[in-house]
Amino acid sequence: xxxxxxxxxxxxxxxSKAASLGTYFMAAQxxxxxxxxxxxxxxxxxxxxxxxxxxxxLNFTYYPFTxxxxxxxxxxxxxxxxxxxxxxNYKTSIILGLLVVSHWxxxxxxxxxxxxxxxxxxxxxxxxxxxxFAATLIVEGxxxxxxxxxxxxxxxxxxxxxxxxxxxxxxxxxxxxISNLIGPPPESTEAIGIVGNAQWLIILWAYxxxxxxxxxx
Numbered sequence: 001x002x003x004x005x006x007x008x009x010x011x012x013x014x015x016s017k018a019a020s021l022g023t024y025f026m027a028a029q030x031x032x033x034x035x036x037x038x039x040x041x042x043x044x045x046x047x048x049x050x051x052x053x054x055x056x057x058l059n060f061t062y063y064p065f066t067x068x069x070x071x072x073x074x075x076x077x078x079x080x081x082x083x084x085x086x087x088x089n090y091k092t093s094i095i096l097g098l099l100v101v102s103h104w105x106x107x108x109x110x111x112x113x114x115x116x117x118x119x120x121x122x123x124x125x126x127x128x129x130x131x132x133f134a135a136t137l138i139v140e141g142x143x144x145x146x147x148x149x150x151x152x153x154x155x156x157x158x159x160x161x162x163x164x165x166x167x168x169x170x171x172x173x174x175x176x177x178i179s180n181l182i183g184p185p186p187e188s189t190e191a192i193g194i195v196g197n198a199q200w201l202i203i204l205w206a207y208x209x210x211x212x213x214x215x216x217x
Contacts, residue, residue: 001110003177004140005029007147008102009206014150016092019083021151022207027079027099029199031066034075036196038065039189046192050185053112053130057185058192060114068116069104076100106143110136137181144173162212169205 009028013021026033038044045062052059065071080097084090107115111126129136148170186192 001106001140001143002180003173004106004110004143004147005032005103006173006202007144008099008106010144010147010151012095012099014154016089016095017154018087018089018092019096020207020210021213022203022205022210023083023096024099025206026203027096028103029203030075030079030100031072031103032196033199033203035063035066036193036199038063039196040193046189048185048189048192053128054133055110055130055136055181060111062120064116064118064120067104067107068118068120070118072101072104109139133181140177159212162209165205165209165212169202169209172205173202 005028006025009021009025012019012024012028035044039046044065045060047059047061048057049059050057060067066075076097079100080093083096084093087093104115108125109127110129112128112130113124113126115124115126117123117125129139186195
């Protein structure tokens with residue numbers, strides 16, 4: 001799942017306006033922000049295997065530190081705790097922690113059984129929505145659209161820059177998502193790691209949007 005996670009980030013703003021949209025995006029995408037770094041260092045493994053599913057050619061062979069259920073729970077506690085010590089906002093810390101966890105459960109919907117519970121070995125789960133191109137597109141699109149709807153209901157633009165920066169981000173995310181669905185597979189695992197790290201630019205974009213739609217933190 002890709003844009004669905006950003007839908008979850010958008011939705012976070014509905015439940016607490018205290019944090020920036022960039023912070024909500026960071027929480028919702030946290031394990032996919034850490035994952036490409038670990039891939040580049042060879043700590044976690046992914047293979048390019050066209051045909052492994054109808055949606056993605058990526059075969060996630062080993063990623064217990066970022067995508068095991070236990071690992072995600074640890075990241076969620078760390079993320080929420082660090083935010084609390086910085087901002088002293090208990091409610092928002094809980095929401096951010098839940099957003100970190102939401103990533104695993106949204107992935108559970110789409111992944112083939114490759115998500116570990118405890119470590120890289122043993123039980124792996126996934127409901128396999130990626131085996132249906134159409135179902136994946138519908139479900140992920142609905143999650144993204146609903147999260148964006150909740151965000152728009154909770155925030156009003158501060159200036160025209162706020163409007164156009166948000167519109168640009170939405171168009172960009174949809175374009176990237178479609179290109180990932182219909183484009184050629186990556187050339188190498190190194191390329192996957194490099195492109196994955198570019199997601200930090202989306203986080204910065206969200207912080208900029210937040211400033212122009214009413215700044216918080």
